[in-house]
Amino acid sequence: MSEAQTPAGPPVVSLKKINIRYGNHHAVRDVSLDIARGEVVAMVGPSGAGKSTLLRAINMLETPSSGTLHVGDFTFSLDHRLSQKELLALRRSTGMVFQQFNLFPHMTVEKNISLPQMRVLGRSRAEADKVTARLLERVHLADKAKAYPARLSGGQQQRIAIARALALDPKVMLFDEPTSALDPELGLDVLEVMRELAADGMTMIVVTHEIAFAAEVADRVIVMADGEIIEQGPPDQVIRNPQLPRTQKFFRAILDRH
């Protein structure tokens, strides 16, 4: 699908022995994972498997209790609390897209995308607005710069959210069920933008239930269950010919529904 098949250089994201606990609940168990530059990884699995939790640990929206986290130029041991500086550096290397879009409703589309550039990267308003205009073209919403999010459809809002994250030049884009809150046909526009992003060589980790999308766009599919990666590999192998009974059951259930 892309150059990721031929592993080039050090991984952009590397997780080593990540554990996440909530009280007695062990949500993510000893997960290790390397993701190469330009690789598109789809994370699938039953709800409660720990996919979103693991994804949210990559930018520390969830705090692992142990492990090592490497993103871009930064490597953090998670045995100690990250300092504010480390946390900001980590988050500046990642872009995240949420299920519920989470645009700022009191700002225009343009400001949603420009303000973080000005505050986080120190760009001037003129510079930021230029980047914003270019990204709005890229997500096919150039005419919505002055609109407020509430006036947009869910699919449009999600594409704005993608543009907002891209504007900060992240090393990796994290997608947390980006189409789950959308009507199926609205989700198509979002998936189209993600497909283009993948074709442009962006490193992407996508937690999703869209198996067709995973099969088409992902370089690698990762199946999680009970806080662990139980199976992974190219989509052809994992989706069409899963090895474990647990994985077979999961994909059969999804395919039956379609």
Next chain:
Amino acid sequence: MSGLLANWADWLPQLWKGLLISLQLTGAALAAGLPLGLALALLTSARTPWLKWPAIALVEVGRGAPALVVLQMVYYGLPSAGINVSAFISGALALALTTGAYTSEILRAGINAVPKGEVEAGHALGMTPGDVLRFVVIPQGVVFAVPALMGFAILIFQATALTFTIAIPELLARAYRIGAATYLYLDVLILAGLVYLAITIPFGWLVNRAARRLGSHLG
């Protein structure tokens, strides 16, 4: 009846002057009290104990003590601490403290109404916690609180009547002065009450309109 109306016509200019002072006191109390309320709202939610607990103490005392007691404490307390200010300043300061304590709870509710997902998005973008507060949480939280804050503004306007006890020549003080001179206490107090209503009732309508407009924006 015509005697009453003639008296009211005589007294109204005096009460009008008093009303202006009442409104100035209200404005001063809100101008100083609302920023204090916002600061207290943020501090009471702070994680740092030495920021959080003094703020909580101030809010609890400010809400727990009758406004009249706070007023008297400031009026008599400041001079004994060597600070001499006019009665108007004392009154405004005391009402600002009360305003800060009460509005901190209103503003905190508004701030808590800002969806957590937006705060998370701000953090995920790499914005500092201060920037998330400044650009995402506070602008929206304050707007959510506007109807309740306007309702509180009516209450603090009414509370300015308490400052007649520290000899500020506001609306009620002037009504009393006329009552003392004429012995027509009831007549003049009715007029004073009507003047308060002339402010509070239209303002109350505005509050309802603001609440409805905000509701339709959120819906």
